[in-house]
Amino acid sequence: MVHRLDRPTPGTATAGLRPSRRDLLRVTAGVGAGLTLALMLPGGAAPAQDVAAAKDAGDAPFAPNAFIRVTPDNTVTVVIKHLEMGQGVFTGLATLVAEEMDAAWDQIRPEHAPADATRYNNLFWGPVQGTGGSTSLANAFEQMRRAGAVARAMLVHTASEAWGVEAAAVTVEAGVLRHAGSGREASFGAMADAAGRLTPPDPQTVDLKAPDRFRLIGQTALPRPDTAEKTDGRAVYAIDVRLKGMLTALVRRPPRFGATLRTLDAEAARAMPGVRAVVRLPNGVAVVAESFWQAQKAREALKIAWDDSAAVTTGSEAMLEDYESLAQTPGTVFRNDGDALAALTEPQARVVEARYTVPFLAHAPMEPLSAVARLTDSGIEVWAGSQTQTFDVLNIAEAAGLRPDQVTLHTVFAGGSFGRRASVGSDYLREVAGIARGLTNQGIEAPVKLIWTREDDIRGGFYRPMALHAVTGALDATGRPVAWRHRVVCQSIMAGTPFESVFVKDGIDGTSVEGVSDLAYAVPNVMGDLHSPTSPVPVLWWRSVGHSHTAFAVESFVDELAHAAGADPLILRMDLLRDQPRLLRVLALAAEKAGWGLPMEPGRGHGVAVHKSFNSYVAHVAEVTATDGGFTVDRLVCAVDCGVPVNPDIIRAQIAGGSAFGLSAALRSRLTLDDKGVVEQSNFHDYEVLRLAAMPEVEVHIVPSTEPPTGVGEPGVPTVAPAVANAVFAATGTRLRRLPLTLG
Amino acid sequence: MVRLKINGSVQELDIPSDTPLLWALRDTLGLVGTKYGCGITQCGACTVHVDGQAVRACQTYVGDLVDAEITTIEGLSGPVADAVKTAWIAADVAQCGYCQPGQVMQAVALLAREPAPDDDAITTAMNGNLCRCGTYDRIRAAIHAAAGALGTAAADTAPAEKG
Numbered sequence: 019m020v021h022r023l024d025r026p027t028p029g030t031a032t033a034g035l036r037p038s039r040r041d042l043l044r045v046t047a048g049v050g051a052g053l054t055l056a057l058m059l060p061g062g063a064a065p066a067q068d069v070a071a072a073k074d075a076g077d078a079p080f081a082p083n084a085f086i087r088v089t090p091d092n093t094v095t096v097v098i099k100h101l102e103m104g105q106g107v108f109t110g111l112a113t114l115v116a117e118e119m120d121a122a123w124d125q126i127r128p129e130h131a132p133a134d135a136t137r138y139n140n141l142f143w144g145p146v147q148g149t150g151g152s153t154s155l156a157n158a159f160e161q162m163r164r165a166g167a168v169a170r171a172m173l174v175h176t177a178s179e180a181w182g183v184e185a186a187a188v189t190v191e192a193g194v195l196r197h198a199g200s201g202r203e204a205s206f207g208a209m210a211d212a213a214g215r216l217t218p219p220d221p222q223t224v225d226l227k228a229p230d231r232f233r234l235i236g237q238t239a240l241p242r243p244d245t246a247e248k249t250d251g252r253a254v255y256a257i258d259v260r261l262k263g264m265l266t267a268l269v270r271r272p273p274r275f276g277a278t279l280r281t282l283d284a285e286a287a288r289a290m291p292g293v294r295a296v297v298r299l300p301n302g303v304a305v306v307a308e309s310f311w312q313a314q315k316a317r318e319a320l321k322i323a324w325d326d327s328a329a330v331t332t333g334s335e336a337m338l339e340d341y342e343s344l345a346q347t348p349g350t351v352f353r354n355d356g357d358a359l360a361a362l363t364e365p366q367a368r369v370v371e372a373r374y375t376v377p378f379l380a381h382a383p384m385e386p387l388s389a390v391a392r393l394t395d396s397g398i399e400v401w402a403g404s405q406t407q408t409f410d411v412l413n414i415a416e417a418a419g420l421r422p423d424q425v426t427l428h429t430v431f432a433g434g435s436f437g438r439r440a441s442v443g444s445d446y447l448r449e450v451a452g453i454a455r456g457l458t459n460q461g462i463e464a465p466v467k468l469i470w471t472r473e474d475d476i477r478g479g480f481y482r483p484m485a486l487h488a489v490t491g492a493l494d495a496t497g498r499p500v501a502w503r504h505r506v507v508c509q510s511i512m513a514g515t516p517f518e519s520v521f522v523k524d525g526i527d528g529t530s531v532e533g534v535s536d537l538a539y540a541v542p543n544v545m546g547d548l549h550s551p552t553s554p555v556p557v558l559w560w561r562s563v564g565h566s567h568t569a570f571a572v573e574s575f576v577d578e579l580a581h582a583a584g585a586d587p588l589i590l591r592m593d594l595l596r597d598q599p600r601l602l603r604v605l606a607l608a609a610e611k612a613g614w615g616l617p618m619e620p621g622r623g624h625g626v627a628v629h630k631s632f633n634s635y636v637a638h639v640a641e642v643t644a645t646d647g648g649f650t651v652d653r654l655v656c657a658v659d660c661g662v663p664v665n666p667d668i669i670r671a672q673i674a675g676g677s678a679f680g681l682s683a684a685l686r687s688r689l690t691l692d693d694k695g696v697v698e699q700s701n702f703h704d705y706e707v708l709r710l711a712a713m714p715e716v717e718v719h720i721v722p723s724t725e726p727p728t729g730v731g732e733p734g735v736p737t738v739a740p741a742v743a744n745a746v747f748a749a750t751g752t753r754l755r756r757l758p759l760t761l762g
Numbered sequence: 763m764v765r766l767k768i769n770g771s772v773q774e775l776d777i778p779s780d781t782p783l784l785w786a787l788r789d790t791l792g793l794v795g796t797k798y799g800c801g802i803t804q805c806g807a808c809t810v811h812v813d814g815q816a817v818r819a820c821q822t823y824v825g826d827l828v829d830a831e832i833t834t835i836e837g838l839s840g841p842v843a844d845a846v847k848t849a850w851i852a853a854d855v856a857q858c859g860y861c862q863p864g865q866v867m868q869a870v871a872l873l874a875r876e877p878a879p880d881d882d883a884i885t886t887a888m889n890g891n892l893c894r895c896g897t898y899d900r901i902r903a904a905i906h907a908a909a910g911a912l913g914t915a916a917a918d919t920a921p922a923e924k925g
Contacts, residue, residue, distance in 0.1 A: 104858030104859065105857070106857070241851070241854060242854045242856070244856070244859070245850070245851050245854050245855070245856050245859075246851055247859075248856035248858075248859025249847050249850045249851055249855070249856060249859075249862055249863075249866060250795070250835060250836075250838075250847060250863070250866075251794075251795020251796070251834075251836055251863040252795065253859050254794075255860060257794075257797075257798065258794040260792060260794065266789070291778075308789075309777075309785060309789040310785050310788070310789055310798075311781050311785040311789070382894060383858070383860075383894055384797070384892065384893070384895075385797070385799075385860045386799070431858070431859065432858065433797070433858050433859070433860025433861075434857075434860060434894045435858075436894070471801060472799065472800040472801060472802075667854060671854070671897070672857075674899055674900075675857055675895045675896035677896065678895075678896020679896055681896075682894075701800050701804055702800050702802075702805055702892060703802065703804050707892060708896065708898075709889050709890075709892065709898075710888045710889050710891070710893075710898040710902070711889045713898035713899060713902075715899070716899055
């Protein structure tokens with residue numbers, strides 16, 4: 019079992035993303051009757067079969083377990099059970115295997131695992147294969163190392179037998195087995211055939227390296243094995259998959275969430291060049307043509323009347339007004355330490371109140387949603403940048419009218435995801451499976467690629483929820499915070515989904531309040547309550563999930579308390595975190611590197627924020643300059659503690675990238691519905707994201723650690739917006755409480 | 763029938779002249795290194811070279827490209843291209859990688875025109891190329907590194923040329 023010193027507390031998203039095995043079995047039993055079967059059967063082509071096939075071809079590989087294949091050409095293929103979507107998991111998991119094998123880094127070739135919840139499950143998620151919650155490296159840390167150590171032991175054994183020497187006298191370095199006494203040496207590839215005939219030892223019985231013997235883990239100069247193909251255009255994403263005779267499908271979806279099809283006149287579209295079919299889907303109408311351009315033009319020619327009786331018909335401003343009203347009334351309590359209400363009404367209490375709001379946000383990965391499906395008599399094959407293979411297989415099966423064991427899901431690189439490709443109902447994969455079935459029903463036998471246009475992506479829902487935080491605090495006579503009452507109004511991501519019973523406990527969706535429910539500041543009286551308004555607007559986890567808004571509220575508010583108390587915002591935080599060494603350390607490190615407290619010119623300011631998410635600890639110091647009517651972010655200094663830094667360069671890339679992602683939300687992005695319920699933005703001209711000109715200098719400092727590694731994909735995001743807002747206050751005296759941040 | 767010169771070879775395509783170059787490349791020719799990101803010239807993922815200039819293939823129509831020299835990421839070559847790709851790989855710029863072919867095409871066009879761009883010139887040239895993974899700091903550093911390598915190479919060869 020993986021050692022996890024730092025188990026998440028119930029009520030955090032991390033806990034939510036790690037439901038127990040029993041919970042998942044119970045929940046997924048409701049998804050489809052085929053589930054239990056799916057979990058028993060391999061979901062795709064098994065490496066064991068690959069091995070057999072390769073042996074028949076005279077290319078005898080050594081496959082000691084489901085994660086490693088060594089071929090006579092001396093290549094070590096590492097099977098990666100998680101989706102590579104830019105976060106560097108190909109490098110991370112391969113590093114662990116190569117470390118314990120003592121392989122040479124340049125002989126390592128990562129590849130995506132087949133969909134198979136039996137062998138490739140996320141160990142934190144029970145019998146479910148999937149990537150999310152910044153869990154990949156953490157859940158696989160020991161598993162991958164043991165896989166590598168098993169392979170090493172078998173290669174050493176093989177060499178010792180071949181050379182007639184003691185196994186203990188065989189050394190391994192950079193993929194070469196050696197016996198010093200006899201001067202003999204051999205590559206892994208040369209031993210692969212013989213090693214393949216051994217029975218692998220129990221992974222739990224092999225020795226793992228002590229950290230002081232790591233040669234690859236922690237090494238800064240380890241290049242990413244997928245960089246070259248991503249630089250010269252060879253890397254294949256779902257949108258690039260090409261099959262013989264493949265058609266392209268675009269789907270027209272209703273302009274208002276919750277609307278359904280009333281009437282369809284597809285005559286004009288069907289008559290257009292290249293159009294092969296029009297397929298009705300539960301959520302829209304697909305036009306299938308020989309090329310994207312034909313499909314796009316024909317989609318415009320569809321004549322559709324929508325039934326808006328169940329649709330959202332109010333705008334996001336009106337929704338926010340409702341949120342304001344809700345915030346006047348008590349919600350469902352998720353945390354209650356001491357007696358916050360009494361402390362707030364103490365006669366000496368100095369009360370501070372603030373409201374923070376954040377908009378809906380689209381994920382907007384650079385590769386819009388796309389998938390390819392081929393339906394034949396024997397089943398369906400799908401190619402996708404799948405973040406949640408186990409559930410995607412079930413949903414594809416259901417939409418195609420097949421059993422889960424008839425689905426073969428090929429995971430390919432995702433051109434970004436940020437949570438979007440982990441949609442709970444596999445929305446876009448159901449679409450492509452439904453289209454494939456529709457084509458077959460119309461007598462058309464051809465593989466089909468579904469492409470969402472950028473407009474489809476921005477308008478297609480599954481947003482980060484809009485949220486309002488109403489926070490009230492009290493300082494005692496000495497300026498110490500003694501009460502914190504935090505009311506959250508936020509649409510539940512999980513309510514109404516098959517996962518509701520796992521994620522929503524006693525009326526609380528943990529993903530709505532994570533970051534508040536585990537508020538780390540030593541305030542004696544804390545009360546938190548939650549309203550979860552419903553709407554037809556689909557919402558979803560978005561890089562850092564609830565922390566993307568809770569940290570903005572918490573870290574802005576603690577700053578407001580500090581200013582009300584006349585205290586330095588850094589010093590007050592350090593005081594309130596005195597029993598939180600890991601938070602304290604990143605806070606102090608970021609502040610020191612940023613030059614906190616040094617005099618700054620008028621119109622410039624520093625702001626700080628610190629937060630724990632996904633078991634990692636991050637602090638940001640932002641440096642801003644007020645400009646004529648606005649401000650610029652000049653520099654971000656970040657400190658991160660993510661346990662053992664396995665790949666320091668990827669940690670820096672993820673934290674810098676998370677900082678940029680957080681800055682998009684802090685400065686630019688906003689998804690709104692007009693007063694008729696129609697999304698107002700459609701593409702990057704009006705749904706703005708950070709461009710190079712606005713990217714500040716970003717410094718990332720990694721805290722050395724021997725703790726088990728934790729994730730870095732998401733934790734770089736939450737502290738950015740509050741650090742910038744706090745810096746704007748320091749520079750201008752204006753407190754900004756609404757994202758995106760604008761002055762004036 | 764549309765005649766295009768792509769990556770040095772002439773192609774005859776049976777597609778309407780109002781087809782965007784992006785879809786002619788991707789769907790008709792199978793050159794999928796040029797990416798679709800927005801379709802309205804807002805993201806730069808589809809950047810190709812037309813007569814050496816960086817253009818957005820999503821809003822460039824094949825009928826307008828008669829006699830033009832079109833270069834895609836698949837056909838990109840030469841000392842500037844090699845320097846840019848080498849710098850990109852050395853800096854491990856790519857995260858998801860989806861925007862990177864477009865970024866590389868844009869950077870090569872910049873360095874071909876301006877061998878030693880300063881930060882402002884890089885910002886002006888690269889600001890139209892979006893990256894959601896936020897690799898901007900490494901893109902900037904890689905362009906400087908490529909410019910440095912090209913400058914060194916030029917300095918190395920200059921005396922030989924004179925001599």
